[in-house]
Amino acid sequence: MKLESIIGLEIHVQLKTKSKMFCGCQNGVEAPPNSAICPVCMGHPGTLPVPNKAAIDMGAIAALAINCTIGEESKFDRKNYFYPDLPKGYQISQYDKPIGVDGYVEVQSQKLKVKSRVGIIRLHLEEDAAKLIHGADGKHSLVDFNRAGTPLAEIVTKPDLRSPAEAKTFLHALRLILRYCNISDADMEKGQLRCDANISLRPLDKKDRFFTKTEVKNMNSFKSVERALEYEIQRQTKLWENHTPPTVQTTRGWNDEKGITEEQRLKEEAHDYRFFPEPDIPPLRFTKEYVERMRAKIPELPRAKHKRFIDQFDMDPTDIAVILEDKKLADWTEQTIGELREWLVALEGEGTEEERWERDHKRLVKLVTGWITTKLFKLMNETKTTSANIPITPENFAEFITFIYQNKINSTVAQEVLEAMFKEKAEPHHYIEEKKLAQVSDEDAIGTIVTEVLDEQAEAVATYKKGKHGALQFLIGQVMKKMKGKANPIIVEKLLKKSL
Ligand SMILES: [Zn+2]
Numbered sequence: 001m002k003l004e005s006i007i008g009l010e011i012h013v014q015l016k017t018k019s020k021m022f023c024g025c026q027n028g029v030e031a032p033p034n035s036a037i038c039p040v041c042m043g044h045p046g047t048l049p050v051p052n053k054a055a056i057d058m059g060a061i062a063a064l065a066i067n068c069t070i071g072e073e074s075k076f077d078r079k080n081y082f083y084p085d086l087p088k089g090y091q092i093s094q095y096d097k098p099i100g101v102d103g104y105v106e107v108q109s110q111k112l113k114v115k116s117r118v119g120i121i122r123l124h125l126e127e128d129a130a131k132l133i134h135g136a137d138g139k140h141s142l143v144d145f146n147r148a149g150t151p152l153a154e155i156v157t158k159p160d161l162r163s164p165a166e167a168k169t170f171l172h173a174l175r176l177i178l179r180y181c182n183i184s185d186a187d188m189e190k191g192q193l194r195c196d197a198n199i200s201l202r203p204l205d206k207k208d209r210f211f212t213k214t215e216v217k218n219m220n221s222f223k224s225v226e227r228a229l230e231y232e233i234q235r236q237t238k239l240w241e242n243h244t245p246p247t248v249q250t251t252r253g254w255n256d257e258k259g260i261t262e263e264q265r266l267k268e269e270a271h272d273y274r275f276f277p278e279p280d281i282p283p284l285r286f287t288k289e290y291v292e293r294m295r296a297k298i299p300e301l302p303r304a305k306h307k308r309f310i311d312q313f314d315m316d317p318t319d320i321a322v323i324l325e326d327k328k329l330a331d332w333t334e335q336t337i338g339e340l341r342e343w344l345v346a347l348e349g350e351g352t353e354e355e356r357w358e359r360d361h362k363r364l365v366k367l368v369t370g371w372i373t374t375k376l377f378k379l380m381n382e383t384k385t386t387s388a389n390i391p392i393t394p395e396n397f398a399e400f401i402t403f404i405y406q407n408k409i410n411s412t413v414a415q416e417v418l419e420a421m422f423k424e425k426a427e428p429h430h431y432i433e434e435k436k437l438a439q440v441s442d443e444d445a446i447g448t449i450v451t452e453v454l455d456e457q458a459e460a461v462a463t464y465k466k467g468k469h470g471a472l473q474f475l476i477g478q479v480m481k482k483m484k485g486k487a488n489p490i491i492v493e494k495l496l497k498k499s500l
Contacts, residue, residue, distance in 0.1 A: 063100025
């Protein structure tokens with residue numbers, strides 16, 4: 001029997017607002033346990049929730065960024081359940097009128113090559129519960145209410161995903177959109193993005209229906225989402241092969257250490273929560289103007305940027321994928337390329353400015369991405385520098401690239417210059433002048449040294465003449481050494497060959 005996997009995701013995203021969802025307490029601060037709290041988020045009698053406008057705006061922006069429709073009216077509802085992490089005994093969420101419905105996210109992974117559209121059923125706003133910390137003794141649990149009442153957006157996908165790898169790719173794409181919109185840092189390890197998955201299998205000849213699904217929880221990294229789904233596929237395949245496919249919806253927890261999912265409880269049906277409209281918050285009404293105002297706040301999203309970087313810069317897709325991971329880095333890179341464009345078209349040369357750009361931009365862009373993804377990343381890693389704090393301006397980085405592009409410095413010297421720019425905020429032309437690092441391409445100057453070296457290294461010369469061409473590298477090395485690494489290696493080689 002051939003089976004396919006049907007996967008849908010429910011994603012909770014912590015919004016980056018200053019205050020909580022329904023009170024003025026600080027949101028997302030590192031504070032001692034149970035200090036960022038107030039009577040509202042602690043659910044004291046007589047308190048009233050006031051929706052946070054910034055959170056609603058962010059919800060609307062997120063919904064629009066994933067192509068959802070925002071209706072004219074949205075409302076909050078109470079979701080009732082009893083649990084120690086829920087001081088009010090209910091959570092304020094949205095039931096039948098979420099802020100956004102019926103969207104999609106386009107997903108294209110380099111590995112999978114195929115482009116697919118993952119449907120979004122809804123995006124709604126709600127408040128988070130407190131955080132439970134279970135003691136190692138198994139007898140005690142502690143509760144930190146700082147997280148209670150912090151704003152969340154919950155995004156529910158259609159069961160459109162067909163493999164664990166695709167689920168991971170989708171999640172990655174969604175996270176990037178949220179980060180680009182500056183709605184959430186969406187770091188899974190920090191719990192800013194949490195993902196539950198629903199998965200069922202179905203025989204390939206029964207594509208007209210769905211079978212009983214299982215919910216998988218407690219995955220706190222992209223890798224664990226993929227692994228948990230892979231495990232579930234194996235487990236459910238065995239059930240199908242034994243003619244006992246799941247018939248009751250269950251919730252299973254992912255155990256990352258053991259690499260298995262474990263049954264937790266039967267899944268609650270919606271009516272178990274006794275949803276009803278939140279009586280203390282009037283419905284939200286959205287005008288067309290409001291929706292357009294929010295839409296205008298969406299920056300160019302990663303997929304559009306990806307396409308543009310190929311169209312305008314002929315950038316290599318692998319480099320793009322790395323650079324677009326981080327919006328600030330993408331902006332910084334684009335500014336650098338903009339500077340280089342100005343420089344290139346202003347250069348004396350054949351043809352019109354456009355023609356010169358067309359002819360030479362690919363090599364320039366490749367130099368930019370090459371130096372960013374290797375040496376600059378290495379320096380950033382070593383010093384734990386984020387893209388928001390790169391100590392080099394795009395102007396200086398562009399100038400640095402022009403020195404390499406024009407062979408004014410070789411790559412060994414370039415590494416030294418970059419390090420000085422990064423660590424001492426050195427300006428490339430000052431540094432190169434001051435340290436006399438400019439590459440020597442003058443044939444007379446190099447020729448003098450070449451003659452010197454040939455005189456001194458009679459043995460190597462003889463070896464070379466016997467046909468051992470490896471000796472040439474040695475001789476090049478000797479010239480470079482005498483010229484403190486500044487000689488243009490191509491000219492050194494040319495002159496050596498001529499004299500030998
Ligand atoms: Zn509060």
